[in-house]
Amino acid sequence: xxxxxxxxxxxxxxxxxxxxxxxxxxxxxxxxxxxxxxxxxxxxxxxxxxxxxxxxxxxxxxxxxxxxxxxxxxxxxxxxxxxxxxxxxxxxxxxxxxxxxxxxxxxxxxxxxxxxxxxxxxxxxxxxxxxxxxxxxxxxxxxxxxxxxxxxxxxxxxxxxxxxxxxxxxxxxxxxxxxxxxxxxxxxxxxxxxxxxxxxxxxxxxxxxxxxxxxxxxxxxxxxx
Amino acid sequence: xxxxxxxxxxxxxxxxxxxxxxxxxxxxxxxxxxxxxxxxxxxxxxxxxxxxxxxxxxxxxxxxxxxxxxxxxxxxxxxxxxxxxxxxxxxxxxxxxxxxxxxxxxxxxxxxxxxxxxxxxxxxxxxxxxxxxxxxxxxxxxxxxxxxxxxxxxxxxxxxxxxxxxxxxxxxxxxxxxxxxxxxxxxxxxxxxxxxxxxxxxxxxxxxxxxxxxxxxxxxxxxxx
DNA sequence: CGGTCTAGACCGACCGTCGGTCGATAATCT
DNA sequence: AGATTATCGACCGACGGTCGGTCTAGACCG
Numbered sequence: 001x002x003x004x005x006x007x008x009x010x011x012x013x014x015x016x017x018x019x020x021x022x023x024x025x026x027x028x029x030x031x032x033x034x035x036x037x038x039x040x041x042x043x044x045x046x047x048x049x050x051x052x053x054x055x056x057x058x059x060x061x062x063x064x065x066x067x068x069x070x071x072x073x074x075x076x077x078x079x080x081x082x083x084x085x086x087x088x089x090x091x092x093x094x095x096x097x098x099x100x101x102x103x104x105x106x107x108x109x110x111x112x113x114x115x116x117x118x119x120x121x122x123x124x125x126x127x128x129x130x131x132x133x134x135x136x137x138x139x140x141x142x143x144x145x146x147x148x149x150x151x152x153x154x155x156x157x158x159x160x161x162x163x164x165x166x167x168x169x170x171x172x173x174x175x176x177x178x179x180x181x182x183x184x185x186x187x188x189x190x191x192x193x194x195x196x197x198x199x200x201x202x203x204x205x206x207x208x209x210x211x212x213x214x215x216x217x218x219x220x221x222x223x224x225x
Numbered sequence: 226x227x228x229x230x231x232x233x234x235x236x237x238x239x240x241x242x243x244x245x246x247x248x249x250x251x252x253x254x255x256x257x258x259x260x261x262x263x264x265x266x267x268x269x270x271x272x273x274x275x276x277x278x279x280x281x282x283x284x285x286x287x288x289x290x291x292x293x294x295x296x297x298x299x300x301x302x303x304x305x306x307x308x309x310x311x312x313x314x315x316x317x318x319x320x321x322x323x324x325x326x327x328x329x330x331x332x333x334x335x336x337x338x339x340x341x342x343x344x345x346x347x348x349x350x351x352x353x354x355x356x357x358x359x360x361x362x363x364x365x366x367x368x369x370x371x372x373x374x375x376x377x378x379x380x381x382x383x384x385x386x387x388x389x390x391x392x393x394x395x396x397x398x399x400x401x402x403x404x405x406x407x408x409x410x411x412x413x414x415x416x417x418x419x420x421x422x423x424x425x426x427x428x429x430x431x432x433x434x435x436x437x438x439x440x441x442x443x444x445x446x447x448x449x450x
Numbered sequence: 451c452g453g454t455c456t457a458g459a460c461c462g463a464c465c466g467t468c469g470g471t472c473g474a475t476a477a478t479c480t
Numbered sequence: 481a482g483a484t485t486a487t488c489g490a491c492c493g494a495c496g497g498t499c500g501g502t503c504t505a506g507a508c509c510g
Contacts, residue, residue: 001458001459001460001503001504001505002459004458004459007459007460028494028495028496029495029496029497030494030495030496038460038461039460039461039462040461040463040496040497040498041459041460041461041462041498041499042459042461044496044497045458045459045460046459049496049497050496050497051337112276112341115340116337116340116341119340119344148420149416149417149420150413150416150420152413153413153414153417154417156393156414157386157389157414157417157418157421160385160386160389160393161382161385161386161389163389164382164385164388164389165385168381168385188375188377188378189378189381189382191374192374192375192379192382193382195373195374195375195425196382196421196425199424199425199427200420200421200424200425227486229485229486232486253467253468253469254468254469254470255467255468255469263487263488264487264488265469265470265471265488265489265490266471266486266487266488267486267487269469269470269471270485270486271486274469274470275468275470
């Protein structure tokens with residue numbers, strides 16, 4: 001017999017692995033408990049429903065990402081502009097470095113059956129990232145480099161836009177194999193978002209390079225074999 | 226025996242009614258066919274799956290909204306600014322006039338079980354509204370009143386932002402009964418979006434009143450009894 | 451120390467419901 | 481008459497979830 005938290009995390013770990021190697025709706029509770037090696041009743045001893053498992057899983061995974069970004073936000077040595085750049089570029093570079101994983105995730109998340117998983121991940125990311133980003137924007141307004149009457153809302157709004165962009169990019173990446181010219185329209189969208197964020201923050205176009213074009217190309221273009 | 230289209234629309238009509246009086250996942254195919262008065266096999270003669278029914282339903286309903294907006298977009302007598310205002314204000318006024326229906330819809334759509342329905346509605350709206358809105362933005366750029374290097378992407382981007390806002394508003398409306406002070410934070414978000422759109426289009430803050438505050442208050446505040 | 455008691459970890463047969471299939475039948479068209 | 485299309489409903493396997501019960505670690509006690 002195992003400790004409560006140990007078993008619980010074992011179930012969550014297995015669920016994470018299975019949800020990403022198959023999909024949320026394809027993985028039945030029966031398959032999950034087989035993989036963990038427990039009985040149906042044990043699963044429902046730890047989670048009230050399959051959906052509650054999903055929510056807790058998403059929360060746990062999203063929370064793991066946060067410390068790196070709060071560290072950037074609270075670094076006393078950096079200006080708001082640099083912090084913001086660093087936050088967005090860190091995400092982009094990570095995605096470029098883990099291209100295969102990213103694309104595999106996208107292929108799974110952006111399917112109708114997984115929409116609930118995707119939506120919960122998006123919402124959790126926005127809610128968890130908004131505070132550190134909001135701190136940075138506030139700092140920028142105080143430093144006089146950002147000019148927006150809505151510093152509190154700006155973080156959420158920017159993340160919502162970013163999230164909508166990610167969705168578009170994902171859709172296009174999935175169709176990129178067939179129609180490679182779509183890559184250009186993705187880059188267009190990214191530049192548009194960058195412009196939108198800059199203008200919303202009241203800084204000149206091009207002042208804030210949030211997207212590293214070479215990283216983006218690494219994500220979009222299949223590596224030469 | 227009925228004509229193909231007649232029967233098909235009968236199924237779609239009934240599905241629409243049931244999905245909004247209960248929810249997408251709560252309404253089983255069995256319940257639907259009972260309400261229509263047909264057999265299981267007949268349903269699957271017209272639709273390959275329950276999900277295909279949903280997609281077609283969403284497409285049909287979203288398409289019905291379009292003509293009104295293309296009419297505005299193609300009116301030769303109006304400036305781009307006026308067209309854009311008229312489009313957004315028309316939506317707002319309609320929502321204010323149909324407050325009960327709106328709130329009932331929100332309470333249904335913004336539940337985990339209905340996420341697929343909601344997402345498909347959102348995507349269909351964005352895809353169908355983007356062309357007329359894009360036309361208007363193009364006109365604005367040509368007339369010299371809008372300034373954006375990405376007129377094609379702008380429409381989609383603005384609609385994505387609007388959609389994210391709608392989602393936030395919906396979440397807050399659902400919790401407004403308990404915490405009425407949330408109304409102010411909704412208004413804040415709306416003003417922020419208005420600013421974001423204006424700045425993205427390169428026009429002065431306040432030049433484009435896309436949101437009628439009295440309409441918004443009518444939506445947010447329960448009518449005095 | 452050995453014995454007992456209990457909370458809670460664990461089990462798996464079982465349930466109702468679901469989306470979907472299929473072969474038969476009836477109506478309509480050519 | 482023959483072909484095509486619309487209709488039917490019994491049937492299926494899989495699903496998420498329940499329930500009555502067993503097993504065991506560790507607290508408590510004589």
